[in-house]
Every structure is written in C-alpha cells, then in structure tokens.
Amino acid sequence: MPPPPLLALVDGNNFFCSCERVFDPKLRFLPLIVLSNNDGCVISRSQEVKDLGIPMGIPLFKIKDQIHQHQIQIRSTNFPLYNDMSQRLMQTLKRFAVKNEIYSIDESFLWIPSTIPPRPWALELRAKILHETGLPVSVGVAPTKVLAKLSNRLAKKRPSTAGVWIWENNRETESLLKITPCEEIWGIGGKLSLFLKTNGIQTISEFIATERGWVRQHLGVTGERIWMELHQVPTLGFEETPQLQKSILCSRSFGKEVSSLEELKEAISTHLVSAAEKLRSQKTVAGAIHLFLASNRFKEKKSSTPSTLSHRLLIPTDYTPALIEIGFKLLEKLYRPDQKYKKAGILLSDLQERNHQQLHWFEETVQEEKQQRLMETMDRINRHWGCEKITLGSSGLNKSWSGKSSQRSPNYTTSWSELPLVR
DNA sequence: TCTGGGGTCCTAGGACCC
DNA sequence: TCTGGGGTCCTAGGACCC
Numbered sequence: 415m416p417p418p419p420l421l422a423l424v425d426g427n428n429f430f431c432s433c434e435r436v437f438d439p440k441l442r443f444l445p446l447i448v449l450s451n452n453d454g455c456v457i458s459r460s461q462e463v464k465d466l467g468i469p470m471g472i473p474l475f476k477i478k479d480q481i482h483q484h485q486i487q488i489r490s491t492n493f494p495l496y497n498d499m500s501q502r503l504m505q506t507l508k509r510f511a512v513k514n515e516i517y518s519i520d521e522s523f524l525w526i527p528s529t530i531p532p533r534p535w536a537l538e539l540r541a542k543i544l545h546e547t548g549l550p551v552s553v554g555v556a557p558t559k560v561l562a563k564l565s566n567r568l569a570k571k572r573p574s575t576a577g578v579w580i581w582e583n584n585r586e587t588e589s590l591l592k593i594t595p596c597e598e599i600w601g602i603g604g605k606l607s608l609f610l611k612t613n614g615i616q617t618i619s620e621f622i623a624t625e626r627g628w629v630r631q632h633l634g635v636t637g638e639r640i641w642m643e644l645h646q647v648p649t650l651g652f653e654e655t656p657q658l659q660k661s662i663l664c665s666r667s668f669g670k671e672v673s674s675l676e677e678l679k680e681a682i683s684t685h686l687v688s689a690a691e692k693l694r695s696q697k698t699v700a701g702a703i704h705l706f707l708a709s710n711r712f713k714e715k716k717s718s719t720p721s722t723l724s725h726r727l728l729i730p731t732d733y734t735p736a737l738i739e740i741g742f743k744l745l746e747k748l749y750r751p752d753q754k755y756k757k758a759g760i761l762l763s764d765l766q767e768r769n770h771q772q773l774h775w776f777e778e779t780v781q782e783e784k785q786q787r788l789m790e791t792m793d794r795i796n797r798h799w800g801c802e803k804i805t806l807g808s809s810g811l812n813k814s815w816s817g818k819s820s821q822r823s824p825n826y827t828t829s830w831s832e833l834p835l836v837r
Numbered sequence: 838t839c840t841g842g843g844g845t846c847c848t849a850g851g852a853c854c855c
Numbered sequence: 856t857c858t859g860g861g862g863t864c865c866t867a868g869g870a871c872c873c
Contacts, residue, residue: 429873449841450840450841450842451841451842452839452840452841453839454839454840454841455840455841457841457842457873471840471841472840473839473840474839474840475838475839475840476839476840478839491841491842493842517872517873518844518872518873519873520873521873600871600872601870601871601872602871603870603871603872604870604871605869605870605871606870606871634847634848635846635847636846636847636870636871659844660844660845661843661844661845662843662844663842663843663844664842664843665841665842665843666841666842667840667841667842710840711840712839712840719868757841759842817841
C-alpha cells in the first residue's frame with residue numbers, strides 16, 4: 415500500500431513585518447512592530463520583539479517605555495502592500511503543488527503526492543519563496559491539517575529545523591507532545607484550553623488520550639474533529655476552489671469620539687463604498703445590510719454591546735447608491751444625538767452570485783444596465799489610479815473622524831507614484 | 838490621552854407550522 | 856380540570872482563526 419498523502423502548511427514568518435523589511439532593508443536587523451488601524455495595537459512583531467516578551471495585540475501606549483528602551487521601529491498597517499505581497503507568495507506556491515488551498519493572507523495548504531520525499535521538497539520550496547519574494551516562511555508537513563498546523567508551529571519555534579518540520583510518529587514527537595500545552599492546537603483557544611485545564615487536561619498528549627465520547631460531549635463536533643485529526647484521521651476537507659464568501663464587513667474605530675450625524679454618514683458611506691466595490695470585484699450581490707454603532711467600550715462602566723439594525727433587500731444588489739440610501743435610513747433610526755460614538759460599521763450578508771439573480775421587467779433591466787456601467791467605470795478608474803480617486807460625495811473629503819496612521823510605509827508595489835527608486 | 842479589523846462555524850432557543 | 860409533539864427555519868451569541 416502506498417503511504418498516505420501528505421499536507422504541507424506554508425506560513426509566512428511575522429508576515430506584515432517581513433513585508434515591510436523587503437522594501438526597507440534597514441529594518442532587517444532592527445526590532446520592528448506593525449500597528450493596527452488608528453495606530454492602536456501591535457498586530458505583527460519581528461522575532462526580536464517576540465523575544466522581548468511583547469505580546470500580540472497589546473495596545474501601543476502600554477509598551478511606550480520598551481519601545482524607547484529597545485529602539486523598536488514602528489510601522490502603521492499598509493494592507494495594499496501586504497495583499498500584493500500575499501499574491502506574489504501564492505503565485506510561487508502554485509508552481510510547487512498540484513493542489514493548494516489558500517487559507518489566509520499568509521498561509522496556504524499544499525497537497526504533496528506520496529511519491530515526493532517531503533523534506534527536500536519543503537526545503538526547496540522555502541528557498542524558492544525567499545529568493546522570489548524576499549519573504550521567509552515555515553513549512554509543516556503531516557497527514558492532516560491540524561497536525562500540519564502543529565508541525566508548522568514546531569518548525570517556527572525551533573531554529574534548528576531550518577523552517578521545516580515533517581511529522582513523524584517517533585519518540586521525539588511523543589516527548590514533545592507531553593510538554594506542549596493544549597492551546598497550541600489549532601482550534602483550541604483561550605476558553606476551551608481553560609476548560610480542558612480545569613478538567614485535568616493540560617498537554618496535547620493528554621488531550622489525545624482523552625476518550626472520544628467525552629470530547630464530543632463537551633467540545634461539540636468541532637472538538638471531535640480536532641481530536642480525530644490529532645489521531646491522524648482527516649476530517650477537514652480540502653477546498654481547492656474558494657467558496658463563495660458569506661459576508662463582507664467594513665468597520666473602523668474613529669480617531670476621536672463622534673456625535674454628529676453628518677460625520678457618521680460620511681463614515682457609513684465610506685464603508686459602503688468599499689464593501690460594494692468588493693461585492694462587484696467578486697461578482698456577487700448582497701441580500702441584506704446590517705449597520706452598527708458602538709461607543710467607547712473601554713470607557714463604559716457597564717459592558718456595552720454595539721447597537722445594530724438590519725434590512726433585508728427585496729432585490730439583492732451591488733449598486734453603491736442603493737446601498738447607501740438604505741444605510742442612511744438605518745443610521746437615522748439608530749442614531750442618538752446625545753451619544754458619543756467610537757466606531758461605526760456595516761455588514762453585507764446573504765451574498766449570492768450576480769448571474770444567478772432572477773430577471774426583472776424590461777425597463778428595470780435597462781436601468782440596471784446603466785447603473786452597472788457606471789459602477790464598472792468607477793471601479794476601473796479606481797483600480798488604475800489607486801483607491802478612492804473617484805468616490806461618492808457622501809463619503810466626505812477630509813474625513814475628520816478617521817483614525818491616525820502616522821508611520822505608514824509607501825505603497826511600493828501598488829501605486830505608480832510610490833514605487834521604490836533605484837539610484 | 839492612547840485599546841484593530843475581517844472572517845467562519847456551531848449551537849441554543851424562539852417562532853411557527855401541522 | 857385535562858391542554859402534544861415533532862420538525863424546520865431563523866437569529867443571536869459564542870468560540871475560534873489570522
């Protein structure tokens with residue numbers, strides 16, 4: 415019998431930091447962090463920063479002293495750059511496997527035919543990516559997705575592995591699982607690992623040894639699947655063609671507290687413009703729109719959940735002005751003049767393919783064609799000249815509510831005016 | 838003073854129907 | 856006085872991920 419097929423999980427190391435380092439070589443040997451929107455939290459850390467013990471997600475103001483003390487370099491997020499680097503990474507990966515499944519901006523599962531010896535293959539893949547994109551990655555190879563994720567973590571944590579870990583059933587693996595805590599398992603987060611701990615299950619090897627029925631009863635089908643995968647039985651499918659996206663969310667915290675309806679309208683309009691653009695780029699229409707407003711959750715005494723209003727569309731659409739019209743109606747209903755808001759957002763749901771829509775009366779179709787052409791033209795101009803070159807007046811021009819982004823790097827790869835210069 | 842954004846899946850419970 | 860039960864659909868909320 416041939417050996418079972420193997421999966422590789424390829425994952426960018428400190429991805430956003432690595433993207434910044436590709437185009438700014440002086441950052442390569444300095445501790446570096448990338449911040450979230452509004453320069454609020456740390457969302458990517460270079461190895462030097464991880465070694466200092468600075469955790470993921472910590473607010474910037476809490477580490478001011480360490481930043482000063484260790485001369486940590488700071489960048490604001492630059493998603494156009496990271497998305498473009500992601501595409502380059504995925505292009506290279508495509509050439510290495512007959513089947514691959516893109517899992518996130520910096521991760522992909524690859525299917526390895528059983529005839530290929532995995533270690534030389536993974537080492538070559540890693541070297542090729544570094545050469546072609548400048549990005550360092552780690553590779554974990556195993557018979558199931560959960561084990562491939564685990565292998566990838568082991569590769570990342572051990573410099574001696576040269577960034578590649580092949581899963582093997584041996585003494586070394588056994589003793590590693592005896593000291594690795596359950597929260598290292600993909601799918602077991604903070605709440606579940608705490609629950610496991612209170613039930614005397616601390617390590618991965620203890621979780622594997624737990625009875626399947628108990629896992630099913632207390633952790634549901636999701637937990638049972640993870641347990642199976644750890645027993646080398648694949649339960650998570652391989653999605654080669656990306657599934658239709660189910661929802662589109664656009665939201666931002668404001669740079670200040672906002673209480674005027676006009677500013678909120680600008681924000682909602684801005685979010686709907688980009689959400690609708692995304693709808694059209696993937697040839698889908700939205701069947702429902704949800705709007706939410708939130709006050710400062712750190713300031714409130716009682717825990718405040720954002721207030722939401724939803725609207726189901728009779729005819730699903732991707733036409734920006736139609737979505738904005740509904741968005742404004744919802745906003746006016748939800749808005750309280752005495753309230754100070756810190757965040758606003760919209761969610762489009764019930765997405766479906768545009769061609770699958772039912773046909774309407776002739777006049778409506780003519781009208782729709784006009785609208786479609788208008789949107790296509792707008793999208794084309796924005797694609798060519800950079801986002802928001804053309805937008806709707808309702809989105810506002812100076813956007814007084816928007817957050818700060820003081821250390822943003824140039825769009826080295828996606829904007830003609832910001833290309834790096836070689837002298 | 839300052840605390841991210843964008844997704845998915847699962848489950849419990851209510852509404853409704855027959 | 857006694858007052859069913861099963862199925863389905865929908866939604867909100869929780870847990871997770873990057």
